[in-house]
Amino acid sequence: MHLNRLSLFIIIVFVLPIFALLSSAFFPYGDNLYHIYDTVLYDYFFNSLSLAIGVAFITFLLGGSTAFLTSMYNFPLRRLITVMLILPLAIPPYINAITYSGILENYSAIDIHNLFGSVLMISFVVYPYVYLLARGAFIEQSREIYENSQVLGVTNAKMFFKVSLPLARPAIILGVTLSAMEALADYGTVEFLGVATFTTGIFRTWIGMGDTISAAQMATFFLTIVFIFVLIEQNTRRKIKYAESTKHRRKFNRISVPKHIGFIFLIICLIPLLFGFLIPFFQLLFWAFFKSDVFSKNELWDITFNSLSLATIGSVIIVLISLLFTYSQRLNPTLFLNRMLKVMTMGYAIPGPVIAIAVLVPFSYLDGFLNNISNNYFNFDIGLIFSGTFFVLIFAYCLRFSTISIRSLTDGFGKINYSIDETARLMGISERKILKSLHIPLLGTPLLTSFLIVFVDIMKELPLTSVLRPFNFNTLSVKAFELASDELIIDASGASIMIVFAGIIPIIFIMKNIYGKRNLL
Amino acid sequence: MLKKMDYLGKYFLTLLLVISFCSALFAHQHKSSAGEVSVFSGRKEALIKPLLDKFSESSGIKVNLITAKSASLLKRLELEGPNTTADVLITSDVGRLHIGVEKDLFGKIDNNIVSLVPKGYADKDLYWVGLSKRIRSIVYSKEKVDPKELSNIEDLSSPKWKGKICVRSSNNIYNQSLVASYIYLYGEKRALEIVQGLVNNFAKKPSGNDRAQVKSIAKGECTIAIVNHYYYARMLLSKDKDQKEAAEKTDIFFLNQNSQGSHTNISGIGLSKFSKNRDNAQKLISFLLNNDSQLWYAKVNNEYPVMNDIKTTNLLEGWGDIKLDYKSIPYLGRLNAQAVKLMDKVGWR
Numbered sequence: 001m002h003l004n005r006l007s008l009f010i011i012i013v014f015v016l017p018i019f020a021l022l023s024s025a026f027f028p029y030g031d032n033l034y035h036i037y038d039t040v041l042y043d044y045f046f047n048s049l050s051l052a053i054g055v056a057f058i059t060f061l062l063g064g065s066t067a068f069l070t071s072m073y074n075f076p077l078r079r080l081i082t083v084m085l086i087l088p089l090a091i092p093p094y095i096n097a098i099t100y101s102g103i104l105e106n107y108s109a110i111d112i113h114n115l116f117g118s119v120l121m122i123s124f125v126v127y128p129y130v131y132l133l134a135r136g137a138f139i140e141q142s143r144e145i146y147e148n149s150q151v152l153g154v155t156n157a158k159m160f161f162k163v164s165l166p167l168a169r170p171a172i173i174l175g176v177t178l179s180a181m182e183a184l185a186d187y188g189t190v191e192f193l194g195v196a197t198f199t200t201g202i203f204r205t206w207i208g209m210g211d212t213i214s215a216a217q218m219a220t221f222f223l224t225i226v227f228i229f230v231l232i233e234q235n236t237r238r239k240i241k242y243a244e245s246t247k248h249r250r251k252f253n254r255i256s257v258p259k260h261i262g263f264i265f266l267i268i269c270l271i272p273l274l275f276g277f278l279i280p281f282f283q284l285l286f287w288a289f290f291k292s293d294v295f296s297k298n299e300l301w302d303i304t305f306n307s308l309s310l311a312t313i314g315s316v317i318i319v320l321i322s323l324l325f326t327y328s329q330r331l332n333p334t335l336f337l338n339r340m341l342k343v344m345t346m347g348y349a350i351p352g353p354v355i356a357i358a359v360l361v362p363f364s365y366l367d368g369f370l371n372n373i374s375n376n377y378f379n380f381d382i383g384l385i386f387s388g389t390f391f392v393l394i395f396a397y398c399l400r401f402s403t404i405s406i407r408s409l410t411d412g413f414g415k416i417n418y419s420i421d422e423t424a425r426l427m428g429i430s431e432r433k434i435l436k437s438l439h440i441p442l443l444g445t446p447l448l449t450s451f452l453i454v455f456v457d458i459m460k461e462l463p464l465t466s467v468l469r470p471f472n473f474n475t476l477s478v479k480a481f482e483l484a485s486d487e488l489i490i491d492a493s494g495a496s497i498m499i500v501f502a503g504i505i506p507i508i509f510i511m512k513n514i515y516g517k518r519n520l521l
Numbered sequence: 522m523l524k525k526m527d528y529l530g531k532y533f534l535t536l537l538l539v540i541s542f543c544s545a546l547f548a549h550q551h552k553s554s555a556g557e558v559s560v561f562s563g564r565k566e567a568l569i570k571p572l573l574d575k576f577s578e579s580s581g582i583k584v585n586l587i588t589a590k591s592a593s594l595l596k597r598l599e600l601e602g603p604n605t606t607a608d609v610l611i612t613s614d615v616g617r618l619h620i621g622v623e624k625d626l627f628g629k630i631d632n633n634i635v636s637l638v639p640k641g642y643a644d645k646d647l648y649w650v651g652l653s654k655r656i657r658s659i660v661y662s663k664e665k666v667d668p669k670e671l672s673n674i675e676d677l678s679s680p681k682w683k684g685k686i687c688v689r690s691s692n693n694i695y696n697q698s699l700v701a702s703y704i705y706l707y708g709e710k711r712a713l714e715i716v717q718g719l720v721n722n723f724a725k726k727p728s729g730n731d732r733a734q735v736k737s738i739a740k741g742e743c744t745i746a747i748v749n750h751y752y753y754a755r756m757l758l759s760k761d762k763d764q765k766e767a768a769e770k771t772d773i774f775f776l777n778q779n780s781q782g783s784h785t786n787i788s789g790i791g792l793s794k795f796s797k798n799r800d801n802a803q804k805l806i807s808f809l810l811n812n813d814s815q816l817w818y819a820k821v822n823n824e825y826p827v828m829n830d831i832k833t834t835n836l837l838e839g840w841g842d843i844k845l846d847y848k849s850i851p852y853l854g855r856l857n858a859q860a861v862k863l864m865d866k867v868g869w870r
Contacts, residue, residue, distance in 0.1 A: 032858070039865040101729065105736055105763070113728035194690055194728025196870045204692055207592040208861035210620055291761065320536060357596055364600040371604050384604050387597070467593040471559055471585035471606070474566070482565040482588065485730075490761060491567075 003431075004337065007328040010321065011340045014399060017358035018343055018350075022223070024216035032205060032214040044201040047115060048184055048222070051197060054119035055126065055183040056176045062123065062272040063130025063179075064172055068160060069269055071138040074254040075262035081269045082135075083511045088276030089128040089453070090503025092460040094188030095480060095496045097121040098489050099280045101192070118193045122183045124276035129182075129453065130175030133408065136445050137171035138164060140415070156255075173233055174407055181349040181403070184226065187463070188481070198222045199351045212357075219354050226349045230342070281500060287493035300479075304498050307459055307476040310390075311502075314397045315454040319447060321398060322405035327435060330413045330421075341406055348403035352463030359396045360468070363387055393468045400464060401457050405450035412446030413439070444513075452510045456503045476502070557583045558801040561598060563591025563612040564788055568822050576808045582801050591617040598626050603795045608802040611652070613788045614694050616701075618649040619854020627791040628799070634807050641847030642787060642827040651787035651850075652809055653824035656750040656843065657699050658783060659774040660735050665744045673777045674703065674784075677745070678718025686719065687734040687743035690727040691864040695749055695786060700863055701856035702784050702849035709859065717867040727870060732756055732764065739767035746771075754823035754836055775843045782844035786853065787827065 036044075069075070070082045097112070100121060104110050112121060141164060149159045165172075187199050198218065206215035257265070325344075329337055347355065363386035374382045386392050416439060424434045440447065462481045469475070476495045483492035562569050566588045573584040587594070591612040598607055598621070610626075612618055621627050627648040635643045635650055642651035659671060677686065691697065703712040724743035734746035735756055756768035775783040790809065796802050808814060815826035819833035826833065 032862075035862050035865065039862075040870075043870070101733070105733075105740075114726070191690065191692055192729065194726055194870070196690075196692075200692055204861060207590075207694075208692070208697055209858040211858070212596075353590070353593055356593060357600075360597060360600045364602065364604075367604055368602055384601060384606060387601050387604075388606060463590075463593070466587075466589035467597055469587060471587055478588070479566070483567065486565055486567070488567075 003324075004328045004332050004334065007325050008337060008340070011325060011337065011344060014395075014402075015340055015343045017355070017362060017399065018346065020361060021216055021350075021354065021358045022220050024213055025220045027213050027217070029217065030211065030214050032209050032211045033217060036201065036205065036214070036218070040196065040201065043196050044198045047190075047195050048198040050115055051119060051122075051183050051190070051195070052180040054116070055123050056180040058119060058123035059127040059130045059179040060172065060176050062127040062276075063132075063175055064134055064165075066127075066269045066272060067131045067134035067138055067168075068164060069265045071135050072164070072255055073262070073265055074256045075265040077266060078254075081266070081273065083508060084273055084277065085131055085269065086128045086452075086507050086511065087281075087500075087504060088125045088272065089456050090459070090500045090507065091125045091277065091280055092188075092462075092477065092480070092496070092499065093122045093125050093182075093186060094192065094462075095284075095484060095492070095499075096125050096276075096280050097189045097192050098484050098492075099283050102489055103279070103283055113193050115195050118190050118195050119183075120275075121189055121193065122186060123179070124272065126179045126182050127272055127276065129178045129404075130172060132449055132453070133171040133175040134168050136449065137168035140445075141167050170411055174411065177230065177233060178348065178404060178407075181226065184222075184349050185351045187351055187353075188485070202351060202354065206353075216354075219350065223346055223349065227342075227346060230345075281497075284493045284497050284500070287490045288497045291490045291493075299474075300494055300498060303474050303476055303479055303495070304502060306473060307499070308502055310393075310465075310475060311455045311458040313390075314394050314401075314458045315451050317394055318398050318402050318454050319405050319451050322402050322409050322450065323443075323447070325406060326409040326413055327439070329410070331431065341410075344399070345403040345406055347399045348401070350400065352400065352461065353467065355396050355400050356464050356467050359392060359399065360387060363392050363395075388468070388470050390470065393465065393470075396464045396468055397454075397458055397461070400461070401454045404453050404457070405446075408446040408450045409443065412443045416442050448510045448513055452506055455506050459499050459503055556581065556801075557585060558608045558798050558805050559585040559606050560587070560805075561594040561607045561610045562586060562588045563594060563610070563614075563617065564588070569611060571821070572809065572814055572817055573805075575814075576805055580801075580804060580808070582804065584805070595621055595624075595626070598793060599624055605793060605795050606797070607793050608796040608798050609790055609792055609805060611788070611790045613655075614698060614786050614853075615651070615789060615850055616694065616698060616854040616857045618644070618789050618791050619851075621791050622646070622648045623854075626794055628794040628796060630792050630806060631803050634803060634810070637810060638827055639829050641850055644851075649789050649791040650806065650810065651789040651827040653788050653815075653818040653822075654827055654845065655695070655786045655788065655824055656775065656783050656845065657695055657786070658748060658750045658753065659776055660738065660746045660748045660753050660771045661774055662738050662744045663770060663772050668772065668774055671745075671774045671776070673780055674719075675715055677776075678715045678722065680718075680722075682722040682745065684722065684724050685744045686722045686746070687724050687737045688727055688747040689730055689734060691861070691869040695731075696747075696869075697857050697860045697864070698786050698853045699747070699784050700860035701853045702846060704856045704859055704863065705849045705852040706781060706846075709863070713863055713867065716863060716869065720867045720869050735771060736764075736767045739770045750825075750840075751823040757836065758823070773840065775840070777846065778844050781848065782846040785845045785847060785850065787850065788824070 066085050070078055070085065100112055104112060111117065145163055146159065149163055154162070185199060187203065190197050191200050202215050202218050205211050205218060325341060329341065367384050367386050370385060371382055374380050420438060421434060424438060460477055462477045465475055466478050476499045480492045480495035480499060483495070560573065566586070569588070570586060573586060576582065577584050591614070594610060595617055598605055598610055610621060622644065629647040630650060632647060635647050638650050643649065661668065661671065688696065700712065700716055703715055707715065731748045731752040734748055735753060737743050738746055750773065753768060753773055756764045759765045777783055790806055792799070792802050792806070810828060812831060815828045815831050816833065818824040819826055819837055823834065823837060825837065832838065
């Protein structure tokens with residue numbers, strides 16, 4: 001199958017930098033590594049593990065409960081809340097932590113400068129991963145299951161734990177895994193809050209000790225652990241077979257509940273919204289409008305345009321590439337492609353600057369190679385074709401963010417019955433047409449969801465963007481983080497607010513398309 | 522390959538190519554040209570761009586800029602090698618400049634320029650020059666600390682300050698440089714004892730940034746903080762009431778005035794070895810050292826100029842003539858790894 005060849009070629013190019021990073025494991029271990037092992041490795045390990053578990057647990061609670069309530073029950077303001085629950089995604093965790101630190105600095109009773117604070121600061125803005133994916137899963141569970149459960153006299157609580165939760169498990173676990181990976185790759189938040197994790201350790205080794213190899217070896221060790229967890233998760237899942245019924249999708253009738261219970265549900269949904277969005281958002285808005293003059297500068301609008309263009313192009317390419325990979329895997333599943341996809345989906349746990357260097361190494365080598373040829377044979381300087389262009393930047397984004405789209409499209413394809421493909425093929429419909437008129441419409445939710453998450457992630461991304469960007473190209477995240485890290489959160493508020501606004505537009509647009517058209521909102 | 526590929530493969534390939542092409546159009550691939558100079562800056566945009574704009578205005582030379590972490594830019598410079606489009610690298614600490622020299626990334630700057638810079642603030646091999654000075658100072662509570670009790674760094678490790686000192690995490694380069702300077706001055710063994718004593722006196726686990734330490738004093742969590750002087754100055758001059766009030770409860774003290782002088786780091790600039798616009802780059806370096814630019818660092822960021830005899834701001838002048846430990850500067854970079862390990866050993870996280 002030739003589509004597979006194309007996929008294989010592209011994916012190999014993508015995973016090469018990851019393998020280059022992993023190859024550091026074969027270099028001899030230096031003194032610095034032994035020093036780290038003797039002194040701080042346990043701390044790094046303990047903190048990273050606690051952070052990942054803590055974030056996984058809290059995002060599961062926040063995202064899972066809100067997804068279930070908004071998809072199953074009718075309660076006051078439900079439609080509005082359903083859309084708004086995604087908004088925290090638009091706030092970068094680092095900015096969130098700094099904002100809270102600013103709000104709380106006059107209340108010494110609440111101290112977020114610790115592990116627990118980091119867990120909360122990250123969880124409050126990443127739980128929408130779980131929420132979005134779980135909600136998709138809850139909604140697609142067929143109504144019959146609930147009706148049958150109710151006929152059999154199963155209570156609501158039992159229905160949730162025995163029926164809904166197990167059925168939505170793959171989606172929820174994916175969301176929780178993404179959240180935990182994001183927490184593991186985080187540098188800014190934990191550094192600011194004074195928690196030493198693997199990621200801060202990797203930078204300390206690289207920048208502080210100037211030891212790139214030991215840093216790469218630490219990253220390799222760390223990735224190996226993450227990889228093992230991901231494999232365990234995927235293997236336990238394989239034992240359970242999901243028979244999804246796609247035939248009987250009817251209009252969704254939500255369960256009506258008495259007023260006081262509806263009110264409780266509303267409160268439960270307001271908690272993450274309040275802490276993850278309303279408080280930081282209005283604080284930033286207040287700073288931006290009343291304490292600084294950022295909006296008066298024209299520059300901010302140019303930068304917003306840059307960020308929007310970059311995020312749009314980046315997320316379209318990432319979703320397309322993921323579609324290519326997952327579709328070839330569906331047409332002609334091979335173990336090799338499957339393995340490569342697993343490697344590629346490690347990207348989300350790799351800290352940004354590590355990816356930046358991993359990507360720069362092969363491309364600057366290629367640049368050097370091309371220049372040598374052109375100089376020697378044509379006496380002509382072609383300059384840097386890759387390094388410092390959008391090509392490398394978007395390549396790096398693909399490595400970092402395609403995790404989300406590859407995994408949610410894999411799940412999406414898994415739900416489409418193979419008999420549909422077979423029937424269509426028997427009818428003589430071409431593969432392209434099957435993809436275009438059958439799969440893509442059926443994949444609506446995962447496609448739009450991944451586009452949305454990747455878009456917002458690129459808007460928020462800092463380390464890759466700042467070092468790989470071309471000259472004179474500024475983005476909102478660079479602007480916001482630079483000012484924030486220089487302890488000027490008030491001046492950073494303008495750019496931060498624009499990140500949020502720019503994120504809100506696609507969120508609302510896509511939510512309408514995911515849920516609105518099918519009357520699922 | 523294209524012939525063999527089936528219809529769907531071509532479809533995907535075309536789609537990807539079209540999008541890549543569009544993004545390439547959207548891209549503006551950078552090629553250096555005669556009237557330009559390209560800057561990699563570890564100093565943040567707000568703290569360098571206005572100055573670069575002035576340079577463009579006065580010289581007619583266009584400045585291209587990327588700002589990011591110095592370490593990342595240094596790596597990019599190293600990887601791009603002879604093809605790099607960067608002409609200069611500006612860093613906010615001397616350690617990175619030292620790494621640049623070690624990795625052979627810099628070319629020599631004209632001696633006429635380097636010789637203008639006072640001794641100790643430029644590389645003797647002409648690979649970099651300092652632009653501004655940053656002093657790691659002590660901020661103390663006016664209410665609880667008598668400045669007469671303060672003297673030098675060794676004193677801060679004495680048990681009388683137990684539970685009284687606030688400082689940010691040791692991931693911060695300024696803390697790493699500070700410890701590196703003590704390794705240079707006292708030798709590793711004594712430096713370890715001093716830093717161990719200092720860590721024993723911490724009021725709380727290091728977190729937050731320099732300003733946060735000053736606020737901790739105002740909140741009563743500690744009485745002494747280790748802070749870069751310009752952060753404190755900016756708090757005093759801040760429009761934000763909370764910051765100003767916190768700073769006003771405290772005062773600044775410069776350590777080691779009777780010995781080697783206060784620990785100082787510099788922001789500086791190196792000329793890329795493979796610069797294609799060497800003349801423009803040197804013009805930029807001279808410009809950054811002229812009186813107006815030097816004064817600009819003081820006015821905008823409250824840093825001390827490296828050049829002598831520049832009357833800065835009232836606030837900085839008011840702090841008097843400060844004796845600075847410039848002799849450690851060339852060693853901060855090479856002792857940085859040792860400093861980090863030392864801090865790991867004594868539990869400064």
